[in-house]
Amino acid sequence: MLRRDIITEDIEPQISCSGYCSLCKKEHYLYEGDARRHCVELMKTLERKQRIDLMSPNDEADPRFSTDYLFGKARGQMFGVMVCEDQDGSKVMLRAFSGQYNGVWEVDGWVAPLLNANEFDLISCDIDKKIKGLGKQIDLLDKSSSKRLQLIKERRALSKRLMKDIHSLYQLNNFKQDTGSLFEAFYNDNGIPTGTGDCCAPKLLNYAAQNNLTPLSVAEFYYGRENRSGTRLHGQFYPSCEEKCQPILGFMLCGLDW
Numbered sequence: 001m002l003r004r005d006i007i008t009e010d011i012e013p014q015i016s017c018s019g020y021c022s023l024c025k026k027e028h029y030l031y032e033g034d035a036r037r038h039c040v041e042l043m044k045t046l047e048r049k050q051r052i053d054l055m056s057p058n059d060e061a062d063p064r065f066s067t068d069y070l071f072g073k074a075r076g077q078m079f080g081v082m083v084c085e086d087q088d089g090s091k092v093m094l095r096a097f098s099g100q101y102n103g104v105w106e107v108d109g110w111v112a113p114l115l116n117a118n119e120f121d122l123i124s125c126d127i128d129k130k131i132k133g134l135g136k137q138i139d140l141l142d143k144s145s146s147k148r149l150q151l152i153k154e155r156r157a158l159s160k161r162l163m164k165d166i167h168s169l170y171q172l173n174n175f176k177q178d179t180g181s182l183f184e185a186f187y188n189d190n191g192i193p194t195g196t197g198d199c200c201a202p203k204l205l206n207y208a209a210q211n212n213l214t215p216l217s218v219a220e221f222y223y224g225r226e227n228r229s230g231t232r233l234h235g236q237f238y239p240s241c242e243e244k245c246q247p248i249l250g251f252m253l254c255g256l257d258w
């Protein structure tokens, strides 16, 4: 009995990426499958090379892309691998890191973000300056002054606008050849959290959809110093996150046959 249980657990495929699709009225999902093995290989490569600009020869390595960054103040981040099939039936492997890497959106050999990085810089730089300027004024004013309260309100409104402007930059593609904004794709009434669309699974799916690749499996692991809350540990695998990813994955996975 015990032996049978162990074997069953071994062959039980792990769902690594899923979300409810409001159009099909059902859950779409992908398994971890082969992608997990490729993640283990990727971890070994990162350990050996100590950097993520894997396409550059050693003597052209960019110090910004050293993996030291992941073990310092910034702490670690998620990495993901997706195995796809192209139109000739050949296997293709895609790699992604979550968010930016040391302030950089695009690194050769890794899939691109769901937004235009230049547009992001333009929008955020401008409003960031204003927000920081307000912060300085607020610090100088007396705690009880009405001017201070007014500036705090102003700053809050600006941050909210910035977030909305940033969210509007994201373009999500799926396997029905549909394109949607975050506002259209997000299936949840709780509001769109900061960083939605920046995790590995959405980046990988978006790239696959744009390039006529059919995803077969996907896996994501955390690499670097554990996060502050201790919920992400170096070298561990995690399914797509509940708060940011699952609400958009129903839309993004739509059109895949299973």
Ligand SMILES: [Zn+2]
Pocket (backbone or CB within 6 Å): 199, 200, 240, 241, 242, 244, 245, 246
């Ligand atoms: Zn996520």
Ligand SMILES: [Zn+2]
Pocket (backbone or CB within 6 Å): 021, 022, 023, 024, 025, 028, 250, 253, 254, 255
């Ligand atoms: Zn669907």
